[in-house]
Amino acid sequence: TGRPAYVAEIAAGMRRDMTGSVLFTAAIIAGLFWCAHRRWTPMLWLLLLLGAILAGTLALGGLVFGTIDVVSLGFAGILLGLAVDYGVVHYQEALASPDAIIPEIRRAIGPSIFWAAATTVSAFLVLNLGGLPGLGQLGSLVALGVGLSALVMLFVFLPPLFGDRMPRRLRQMAAGAWPPGPAAVGVPSPAAEWPAGRVKLVGALSLLLPLIGGGVWYFGLPGLDHSAGVLRPRHSPAEVALGEIRSALAQGREPWWLVLSGRTEMEVADRLAAARHLLDRAVANGWIGSYALPAAFWPRPDYQATNRATARQLAAGRESLRAAALGAGFRPKALELTDRLLEVWQRAAAADRTFWPTNALSRWILDRFVARSASGWVVVGYVFAPAQSQGAQGQQMHWSEELARQGCLLSGWDLLGDAVLARVQSRFGWVMGSMAVLVLGSLGLAFRRAGEILLSLAVLGCSAVGLLVVMRLMGWSWNLLNLMALPLMLGTGVDYSIFMQLALRRHGGDLRAAHRSVGRALLLCGGTAVAGFGSLAGSNYGGMASLGEVCAVGVGGNMLLSVYVLPVWWHWLRGTRAGSSPAPATEHPAATRPSWFYRAEIWSLGLFVGRFLPVKLSVALGCWAAAGYCALQPRRREVVVRNLLPVLNGERQAAERATRQLFAEFARKVGDLWRYESGRAVERQPADWSGWEIFTAAQARGRGVLLVTPHLGNWEIGGLLLAQRGVNLLALTQAEPERRLTALRLNSRARWGVETLVVGEDAFAFVEIIKRLQAGATVALLVDRPAPPTAVTVELFGRPFLGSIAAAELARATGCAVVPVYVVRRPAGYSAHVLPEVPYDRAALGNRARRIRLTQEILRAFEPVIRQHATQWYHFVPIWPPAVPPAP
Structure with missing residues (x-):
């Protein structure tokens, strides 16, 4: 045991937690994606992008934080489970819209991804307000990764997988076969009948939810763990060895540390005396069992000032003392210790500052409880709890506050839990309030309808009730780390309701279409998110494990409610509101199909020729080539004629004449452009x-x-x-x-x-x-x-x-x-x-x-x-x- 053993264990645990959570989550992602789509290429491409996102987040985290602590290492599994959501939703939308090109798909699903990412990023950034630096760093790392993943999945994931769609659209438009009817994305299909069985089941469940919530309240909410055990490793050989040593030494429980500080030795001495008085009273009242303070070892400047005269007098009489001893029959060897003591006393008497012993034994002893800081001195003592300390718990905070007023700080694992929990609880209201404002703001900007905002909040409330039920059944309790699961559930869980309601809007309330485009993807996303949070359950630190378990249950419940229950609620709400179905978009993207001659080789040749060829000759050759192209390309000529018909009031003959002249004008334009881009001055100056x-x-x-x-x-x-x-x-x-x-x-x-x-x-x-x-x-x-x-x-x-x-x-x-x-x-x-x-x-x-x-x-x-x-x-x-x- 000892510091080296603890450092080695912590390093190994960090490495094991990170690699284990990443590998577990990646395996779950690959397995779920394969079960859903049965396609190797998108699965491997998705895993590659997730690895790049994780590496990029680590790089950004290194730039921002420098070092990553134990708690925040759990970010990797969480990030993978959340980052995959945007890619899966984007991919499912592409599969559900086979005739849509990537910009159309991005325009359709982009708002959902944007608002979902915004709420998730906000949720994890709010962890910085929780008072726990490690958890705040975890939140910042996940927020960085989620923002990066939203951009990567929106703009990088789909193009290599669906690169054939844009050329196919261009061919359709050139042939006049596009659009064939309602657009592939953004135009709702005729609404299908809603499944009567699901509507009835959801109605029954909706009636039961208040009863379930009341039952949870009646039988009691999950308890609150005040201990600091969640911060300690669950499996630590070094901890076990230290416990055995403590048992062998009959030390019992681990002592509390009493830390005193002062600018001078005298100030520390006064605080030691004050602490001793308070600790004597605590022992008398049974609040503590005993204590050990280094008061006897601490140098007192006032005592040393009084003893200097005596020490100087004794050192001055060294020879008389030596003569007396030798006269009494002592050998010179027996006087060596006396000589050394008198030398030290002589130096101490001559010093004008507080004297500290400098021999090796004294330094070793002093190093056990004394340290010198930039602002003064720091001293540590030990306080031992009583054998039966249950009744003393209520008084510990009182007398520890008295010690703090005297400049003495009491610390220890037993006290750390209450202290940190009190800090977390004091900030919890700010955290939840900030998260609630951010979620409401995101929902308002995403929906702009009170009814749909209330539906999302209802899903969050029902998932919270489900979480409380599971916690009661499993015997889980709240602690200073998993309390932060509540803002995380608000931020990450609301994503699913945003995706589903916007999908229902896009498809005009068609449940089957919405489920085909988004619902299946949300099931896969929820599974990966649950895997990401669930991967923390294997952490060696109990607090991180409990955080992962609570988040996994809460997010999983939120996903299931959003996919299966929310659409029915939305249908009921839509049925009571007129004009709820959004109008389909009417814009259609333009397409260009350049001529085969518009390529780098021909353009380079034109630049070369334009640099040297006389202007009149180039104009003549260009007009001749344009006339030949116009005659030999009837389809291209007809396109230009049709383009000019509205300009010329539908006069076909005028459009045909203008088309021939347009080809000639274009030849002159290209000739001037080649001369301009080759660096040769254009002779035609503006009139x-x-x-x-x-x-x-x-x-x-x-x-x-x-x-x-x-x-x-x-x-x-x-x-x-x-x-x-x-x-x-x-x-x-x-x-x-x-x-x-x-x-x-x-x-x-x-x-x-x-x-x-x-x-x-x-x-x-x-x-x-x-x-x-x-x-x-x-x-x-x-x-x-x-x-x-x-x-x-x-x-x-x-x-x-x-x-x-x-x-x-x-x-x-x-x-x-x-x-x-x-x-x-x-x-x-x-x-x-x-x-x-x-x-x-x-x-x-x-x-x-x-x-x-x-x-x-x-x-x-x-x-x-x-x-x-x-x-x-x-x-x-x-x-x-x-x-x-x-x-x-």
Whole structure:
């Protein structure tokens, strides 16, 4: 036994607890996933991502905390059990919507994952208010991991598994076969009949719940364990060996430690005297059995000052003492001890400070109870409890407080439990109150309906009743660690009700559809969460084991109620409320299918040729190639004709003439673009700049300028024209069909001082854009060929049209100026035009309908110029969504 043995045991226990919980939870996750889906690839990919999330959390935890303590090591199993939830729900939604592409699935399930992760992160962060540093560190680590896992599962998990969906959608749209009817995600199916058996069973259970709750209250709630045993290891050979040694020495119970401190030796001596008086009274009253204080060993400066004269006198008479002893027949050898004592007394008499013995034996003895700190001295004594201490428990706090007022602190395992529990209880109200506010806030933002918020709270209340029943049946009690299971149940358990109710909304109350898309996933998620918390049951520390057991029961009950009981309650609530079913979304994502010729090799060849070929020759060759392509590609030509028909009021012949001219204009545009991107100066200088004062006025406000433009004219040249006027431009673009082509075009723009940010389908790229706009930057955005996540249906030339809501989202986030611009080719050169700024009420943009309306206003501002320059409005893929036939 001893410190080395304890350190070795603790290190081994930490390693065993962490690896055991991780392996157990991972095995349960793999087994449940395999039973549910029978697919190797997603299971292995999921386990790989979970390992990466765990490693990333450990790395972040190392940066934040430096070291991880014993209690917080249980985070690994908990994190795995919670992190897998978001991936499983996302994956099940993808399986339930086989025709949906990943951005649609993400848009459908993303809000549920976001609010669930927010409540879980909040729950674990609130543990920092509980007064236990180790448990607070555990909460912080799990919160870090849950936030990281939500991002990974939303944006990394699905793309490798369903990479064929976007190409299939593009083929369907090119063939005019999409959408085939109601959209795959977001449009509810016709509501099916609800199972009568389940409704009756849930009704009976709902009636029994008050009786069950009353029975728990009548027979008594689980007790409260005041001891500190939950903080000690359950199996410790070193502890056993120490107990045997204590028994052999007849020491009985482990003594309490009495710690005194003082700035000077005299202050410590006074406190020793005061403590001795209080301890004598405690012994007389039977509160303690005995005590041991080092008062006899402690140097007293006042006594030493009195004894210095005597010591000096004795040291001065050393020779006379020696002569007398030798005269009495003593040998010189017998006087060595006397000589040493007189030497020490002589040094002590000459010292002006408190004298401390310095020999090896004295140092060894003093090290047992004395320590020197930066602020003074620390002394320890021992207090032994009486043989029968039950009646003295009520007085311990009283006289220990008296000792504390004298600067003496009483500590020990027997006292630690009450002290720590009192600290936890004093903060418990703040913890639960903070958690309740966070949960109510998350539910309010997620549902915005009082009825659904109350349903989630009812599920939490019923799961709490079930937990109390299980605790009574199993003989469990509350302790200073598992009390923190209550806020964890609030934060993690509410996730299931959020997922289920939002799924019921999406599917218009169709229980079978909701169960197919989310319910099965929640059963798997609940199983993994129970496994994650349950893995703590094998911990060597009783408190962590009890925390895991209580959380596993509470979360498991919450999951079962959310999957099987909550939908029936929601159905009853929906039946008593009119108009509860949400309207299906009407927006459909746009798709692009670039020409085979738009690839890195051909573009590189064009840049090479454009650097040296004369302008007139390149224009002639380009027009000839465009005419040939137009004649040899009837399908592509027909797409352009159909795109131009609404612009030209449906006149077919005018659209066909404009199409042929458009191909020629596009050839001239590409030739100029190749010369521009190759670094060669573009000879066509702008003939005029109209509306420049509008841009400068918007820029002067310092809130950022968002330049919006359609695929009209040569918008790429606009960056060069702005650079010539000293404006640094950030151009937003989607990823090109090839990664190499994307890099090629980015480098070409950078040559002229135009910075490019590729956004594509990554919504988080907009964080950087928001920062730039808030700093006053100028950003350019195309609005008439949006990425699927930003596509909304507006009206253009009297037809439904897919426009980008990104400009409205950025306006809401930053309050920037939204300025329409366009650059078109005229015979004399390029002409740049700045249209009047689009006004908007930023406060009103919190409503999505108002953002769609702002998108409508932006595109409507371009209708006259697109009609005027229809032959330079370059769209070679279908841009008008097919009409969706009405549901029968």
